[in-house]
Amino acid sequence: MKFTHQGKAIIIGGSSGMGLATAKLLVKHHVEVIIVGRNAEKLELALTQLNETGKASAIQADLYQAADLEKLLSYINQDDVRLSYLVNAAGYFSPKAFLTHDVEDYNTYMELNRATFFIAQAVAENMKNQGGGNIVNIGSMWGKQAIKATPSSAYSMAKAGLHALTQHMAMELAQYNIRVNAVSPAVVKTPIYHSFIDPTELDEALAGFNEFHPIGRIGTVDDVANTIGFLLSSDTSWVTGAIWDIDGGVMTGRN
Incomplete structure (x- = not known):
């Protein structure tokens, strides 16, 4: 992979999971990274x-706290901060039936999307001033397809919105040499499941989803990070507005 932009990469949700795996890939390719986490x-x-x-x-920033979000935006807006890459990897997932969702559940997802929107806006302005850059949002298969075993209406609504945002950003920012893409993973072993699965039981719980994927296994964070890195690199210089399924074949049809 070739990374031709000279600025830093900022990874929202970069302290664990797919975000950290992407950060590890980027530093191996001599890209300086800034990780954001709470x-x-x-x-x-x-x-x-x-x-x-x-x-x-x-x-350190909690995206649900207005003061922390403002602190992060203030950093991004500094004249001497040069950003060339952005990965929006922050996420929360806790399945719950549609009829039992309350306002707090709904806000948990939508407030994160709100923060993501304004972070992306600030970084895009920074990239515009630097002459270009690349952005990858982490969406989700759940934003494209409902899975009864994991009811997640508000989460899926938020991820579908992120997919749409990706395409609108790509269209509007192309004139500034900014590419915007997204990945749409299926079941990947990450700490995001700790919100409702005991970490000591995670492997056993997720093993039940192996056959859900035509390839026969759930994903790893590196499976996703490798594709994010590819989309950030100049190797995909003619790709923008894409939402790539990184899902072991799930979206090809029923298995």
């Missing part, structure tokens, strides 16, 4: 790992 301990651990390979820094 858990100080996770951020410190991630930074230790990243700085063994390349150069990384961190910003």
Whole structure:
């Protein structure tokens, strides 16, 4: 992979899961990264790992807190901050039946989308001033297809919105040499499932989804990170507005 832009990469939700895996890939390719997360301990651990390979820094921010979001936006808006890559990897997932969703459940997903929107807007303005850049949003298969075993109406609504945002950003920002794409993963082993599955039981719980995927297994964070890196690189310089299924074949049909 070739990364021709000279600015840094900022990865929202970069302290674990797909975000951290992407950060590790980028520093191996000599791209300096800034990871954003709300858990100080996770951020410190991630930074230790990243700085063994390349150069990384961190910003602690809870995207649900207005003051933290404003702090992050203020950093992005500084004249001496040069950003060339953005990955929106922050996420939350906790299946719940549509009829039992309450306002708090709904807001958990939509407030995260709101933060993502304005972070992307600020980074795009930064990239415009630098002459271009590449953005990848992490969407979801659930934004394209309902799965009865994991009822997730508000989550899916938010991810479908992120898919739509990806296409609108791609259309509007192309004139500034900014490409915007998304990945749409199926079941991937990440800490996102810890919200409703005991970490010690995660492997066993997710194993039941192996056959759901035509390839016969759930995904790894590296499966997704490798595609994100490809989309960020100049190897995909004629790709924008795409929403790539990284799903072991799920969207090809029923298995």
